Amino acid sequence: MPSERLAKRIIACLDVDAGRVVKGVQFQQLRYAGDPAELALAHASAGADEIVLLDITATAEARKTLVETVRRAAKDLFVPFTVGGGVRTLEDAARIFDAGADKVSINSAALANPALIAEIAGRFGSQAVIVAIDARRGAEPVETAEVFVSGGRTATGKKALQWAREAEERGAGEILLTSMDRDGTGAGFDCELTSVIASSVSIPVIASGGAGNAQHFVEVFSAGRADAALAASIFHFGTHAVADLKQTLLRAGIPMRWPC
């Protein structure tokens, strides 16, 4: 029998604004480097276990392109595909699933209306609902980490730990935990925060925010007890980045889907 080891997942995130991927992208074989559909496929063939498309479009007008973008990106993608950023209602979620997504990630809409978690899970299954939590704690203990919305600008008064547990009880299938303290720093994931939350819920926790090198992934999968780790810019240095990362993780004894 194969050893009893569920692989840890490496998730590539595409930040999309008005239908274009915005973070620095250097897949040299692509004709049009900002195209989410081409990039989703490129990341999947490079070995990413899962793709997340995060719509960061600021205006409602430009956001109308999201469903079409999702449809194009999903067309030839045969790994799990999550869409976040544009989902505020059950109807929004239904449109995203209809366009070919497997999961939706909800953040501020779930905080404003926690019943939305159960509504989407009731119709599409818990496995289709990821609750994204943006948490900030500065130098304070993990228990004090607070949930923020609007890209980290607005405090909600909710504690990340309690909100993660509540999201699970309401039917979330996974938690996407972003450390606002680490996001964009490249200084490594907040392993302490990730570990406390991963130990407090039974659903998988995806760590996000702070990935700068392969060692950071080793740490978040061991000390951080994360089930999956998500990053954007670290994967944009070339097509071999995911494969190299997985090799490093395998050498460190972390179970990975390999070859992929």
Next chain:
Amino acid sequence: MIAIVDYGAGNINSVKKALEHLGADAQGTSDPAVIAAAEKIIMPGVGHFSRCQLLNEQLRIPVLSAIKSRKPFLGICVGMQWLFDGSTEAPGTPGAALFSGECSRFPASVKSPHVGWNQLEVRAGSLLLKGVKSGAFVYYTHSYRAPVIDETTACTNYGGAFSAAVERGNIFGVQFHPEKSAEAGLKILENFCAL
């Protein structure tokens, strides 16, 4: 035409998309006449086993008669669990009892749900898994699993061994999601289309 049975247990789009990618003619349906006219049948399903109640009430007879007429049938996830006697998740909801055994929850020693990529141990001789190597990774998302039985063609180990795939004659079931399992998954769907 391949009928994808839609009984309200989640999203059938991903399965349809994968079949279309392989060049198959697939149609999502809850119409007994379409199921009767199909050459092959795929029954996906996610979520709670009690969703099979609706299936039992409305589509059990057409689906079972299609299986009896030897049309290739593939159950995916809860669609595979339905092929067994039932599940402890919903004791009042019977399965099709085409394979014997009851589905049950993972033991408390492992995190549940089981979400992500895990490995197959493939037994020789499966038509559905032809060309899929032991050790191949496939994508799972579930909290209940079927026991290992004589008709098991692949196992996965998570809180002990469970049936990843079962097969007997024209009846096939997979607990994982072939439509989300990259090359290995597409190979399995291709094998089904070629039956």
